[in-house]
Amino acid sequence: MKEANKLSRIALELEKRGYKVRRHYYEYYVRYGGRFVCVISLFPAWNYMFVLLRSEGKGYLSEVVGVIRKEFPNMRISLKEVS
Numbered sequence: 001m002k003e004a005n006k007l008s009r010i011a012l013e014l015e016k017r018g019y020k021v022r023r024h025y026y027e028y029y030v031r032y033g034g035r036f037v038c039v040i041s042l043f044p045a046w047n048y049m050f051v052l053l054r055s056e057g058k059g060y061l062s063e064v065v066g067v068i069r070k071e072f073p074n075m076r077i078s079l080k081e082v083s
Helices: 005-014 053-071
Strands: 022-025 027-032 035-043 047-053 075-083
Touching: 005 022, 005 027, 005 053, 027 053, 035 053, 047 053, 053 075
Parallel strands: 047 075
Antiparallel strands: 022 027, 027 035, 035 047
């Protein structure tokens, strides 16, 4: 399956779950309930994702990462938490 389709499906699935998503190809800016949750940068060629997580976004992290892992199941995560 084309990588671009996978990237689009991630954004669509997050939106179905109530998230507001701004996508810039491999980057996702994710909000929920009017609050900024995280920025996720995907590097599919290296099976790697970088998550910049706001402290108030901790409760949403597993769901967001789960959606991404449906499309890219072997991705490793690097997490940086910011306030």
